[in-house]
Amino acid sequence: MAITLGAIADDFTGATDLANNLVRGGMRCLQVIGVPKEDINLNEIDAVVIALKTRSCTVNEAIADSLQAAAWLRAQGAKQLFFKYCSTFDSTDKGNIGPVADALLDELKASQTVMVPAFPINGRTVYQGHLFVGDRLLNDSGMQHHPLTPMKDADLVRVLSHQTPHKVGLTNHTVLALGAEATRAHLASLEEQSVRHVVCDTLDEHNLDILAEATVQFPLVTGGSGLGQALPAQYRNQGWLDSINEPGRLQPASGSALILSGSCSRATLAQVANFLERYPDSGFALDPLSLAKDDKQWKQALAFALENVSRNAPTLIYASAEPANVGIAQKILGRERAGALVEEALSQLAIVLVDKGVGRLVVAGGETSGAVTSALGITALHIGEQIDPGVPWTQTALENSKAYLSLALKSGNFGEVNFFTKAFEVLP
Numbered sequence: 001m002a003i004t005l006g007a008i009a010d011d012f013t014g015a016t017d018l019a020n021n022l023v024r025g026g027m028r029c030l031q032v033i034g035v036p037k038e039d040i041n042l043n044e045i046d047a048v049v050i051a052l053k054t055r056s057c058t059v060n061e062a063i064a065d066s067l068q069a070a071a072w073l074r075a076q077g078a079k080q081l082f083f084k085y086c087s088t089f090d091s092t093d094k095g096n097i098g099p100v101a102d103a104l105l106d107e108l109k110a111s112q113t114v115m116v117p118a119f120p121i122n123g124r125t126v127y128q129g130h131l132f133v134g135d136r137l138l139n140d141s142g143m144q145h146h147p148l149t150p151m152k153d154a155d156l157v158r159v160l161s162h163q164t165p166h167k168v169g170l171t172n173h174t175v176l177a178l179g180a181e182a183t184r185a186h187l188a189s190l191e192e193q194s195v196r197h198v199v200c201d202t203l204d205e206h207n208l209d210i211l212a213e214a215t216v217q218f219p220l221v222t223g224g225s226g227l228g229q230a231l232p233a234q235y236r237n238q239g240w241l242d243s244i245n246e247p248g249r250l251q252p253a254s255g256s257a258l259i260l261s262g263s264c265s266r267a268t269l270a271q272v273a274n275f276l277e278r279y280p281d282s283g284f285a286l287d288p289l290s291l292a293k294d295d296k297q298w299k300q301a302l303a304f305a306l307e308n309v310s311r312n313a314p315t316l317i318y319a320s321a322e323p324a325n326v327g328i329a330q331k332i333l334g335r336e337r338a339g340a341l342v343e344e345a346l347s348q349l350a351i352v353l354v355d356k357g358v359g360r361l362v363v364a365g366g367e368t369s370g371a372v373t374s375a376l377g378i379t380a381l382h383i384g385e386q387i388d389p390g391v392p393w394t395q396t397a398l399e400n401s402k403a404y405l406s407l408a409l410k411s412g413n414f415g416e417v418n419f420f421t422k423a424f425e426v427l428p
């Protein structure tokens with residue numbers, strides 16, 4: 001059976017975020033990790049989200065992986081493609097948002113797409129093309145210190161203009177206030193002026209509904225998961241979906257609980273602090289400088305985690321650190337090596353600990369989640385209970401065993417301050 005929506009997400013937490021909102025919009029959604037190599041059963045599936053790790057890789061790799069994903073999704077009959085990136089527009093002057101959007105437009109022989117990163121329920125809004133996180137401009141929100149994609153400019157038209165040779169325009173809130181028809185007409189007039197990428201203001205969820213209605217016929221839309229929650233109703237209006245589906249039930253969770261955090265975002269730092277305040281003896285800090293020396297610290301972390309989980313105690317292994325400390329590690333090791341050391345250490349811990357019976361795993365950070373999920377060889381995730389907006393529990397069948405792994409992939413800046421304890425409370 002043909003799917004309605006095919007989505008390409010540039011990181012793994014972003015993929016679960018979008019899949020979660022599509023499910024909440026009433027679609028039956030499967031998340032797959034990378035482009036499937038074998039046939040998968042898409043019976044009773046309306047949307048597939050392919051999770052890639054293309055946010056921080058080279059532009060050429062990001063384009064190649066995204067085009068491969070697009071080809072697969074189109075072969076499954078997807079009526080619309082959705083390029084999902086971060087609600088904080090995480091990217092650099094080189095890309096990868098602009099170049100990937102351009103490549104997808106070329107592939108689809110389409111001349112325009114919209115850029116809708118907003119996710120109002122999580123405080124991401126766009127006003128006059130400027131991205132806000134809560135009441136702060138993006139460049140003053142903590143994102144200016146991001147270890148891999150520091151965001152130092154909130155003006156998305158300007159940011160994107162550095163990433164594409166094509167014209168970038170704006171559809172602002174005054175146009176949206178006139179409704180979907182006027183918005184569609186405005187987009188069409190920009191298209192006549194060869195504006196290929198249109199950054200869209202979004203003040204609230206009503207604006208997302210207008211944008212979804214105005215763009216439902218676009219071959220490609222791009223943005224955050226907010227637009228994903230608004231689109232399913234439009235697919236139903238088009239007759240592409242005939243029912244509203246309830247989120248599916250996951251198998252009961254089992255096995256011990258573990259949190260791995262490689263996110264240095266503000267929200268994660270507060271969540272780590274909150275967890276450690278509650279369970280002062282249950283956290284182990286990794287430091288990239290020690291990891292670079294030898295495997296002593298990694299072995300200590302493993303021993304700590306094994307001992308803790310065997311007592312069923314809550315366990316957090318984290319490299320999350322304040323910007324100043326991240327800066328020191330990056331200065332000495334280089335940004336990429338520091339990140340890779342942490343990702344490798346957490347991934348190797350996940351492999352051993354899942355093998356030893358961890359069945360409920362929270363991973364914080366998009367890159368970190370990508371590394372851990374890939375290392376565990378996970379290929380598909382079913383979406384379950386939402387912990388906080390943008391972060392659901394997911395579940396996968398473990399290979400070579402009858403057990404299921406419950407997995408929550410938390411975007412760096414998502415989740416309430418008590419997320420690491422709340423996560424296990426909402427898990428059935």
Ligand SMILES: Nc1ncnc2c1ncn2[C@@H]1O[C@H](COP(=O)(O)OP(=O)(O)OP(=O)(O)O)[C@@H](O)[C@H]1O
Nearest residue numbers: 263264265319321338339342365366367368411412
């Ligand atoms: N102490 C540290 N020093 C240097 N780099 C670190 C440190 N701790 C983590 N990192 C690296 O920082 C990067 C954090 O990116 P990641 O995407 O995992 O988190 P995030 O940006 O907060 O999440 P998201 O992308 O979901 O917003 C990872 O590559 C991680 O390995």
Ligand SMILES: O=C(O)[C@@H](O)C(=O)CO
Nearest residue numbers: 014017086087224366411
């Ligand atoms: O859109 C977001 O903010 C998240 O889904 C994400 O992509 C963070 O990595």
